[in-house]
């Protein structure tokens with residue numbers, strides 16, 4: 741609960757409180773992006789979308805992803821950044837090569853990761869999806885630490901949002917075919933789904 745108003749009348753203090761709900765994964769570092777908004781009609785989360793990203797492309801361990809998602813990307817820092825520095829995009833979480841998780845948007849809010857997208861005939865996936873970015877490329881294997889962290893954060897999300905089923909965990913390429921290829925051929929869906937099965941059994 742957060743006290744948002746307090747005023748004194750005839751020595752009686754009145755408090756008006758509202759509940760601010762921001763759902764974060766507890767083991768992530770938190771860096772709030774300016775690029776998110778409310779889900780329309782308090783849409784319930786029912787889709788999990790896996791992506792990959794690296795900035796500059798194929799370089800890891802830089803501040804590029806954080807800078808992009810916070811609106812701080814310097815267009816002069818790399819030739820590629822000139823093309824993307826003005827983008828207003830975000831994801832809920834980024835999982836770095838080390839397995840570290842950084843959360844940019846609370847899960848209950850709408851992050852801007854899917855773009856033009858459709859899942860089972862329903863457009864505007866951002867309205868009802870959570871987006872997780874793995875630091876990487878389509879073709880280079882992701883790290884064991886990334887799979888471990890992805891499993892943990894997925895467990896948290898799946899337990900919190902019961903409308904997410906195994907069939908509603910997809911790649912960006914699945915909801916934007918022909919436009920997006922991530923998380924790419926290097927992402928081991930069988931490994932990820934095998935880990936998720938016990939999560940669903942125990943939900």
Ligand SMILES: [Zn+2]
Nearest residue numbers: 791792912922
């Ligand atoms: Zn993507």
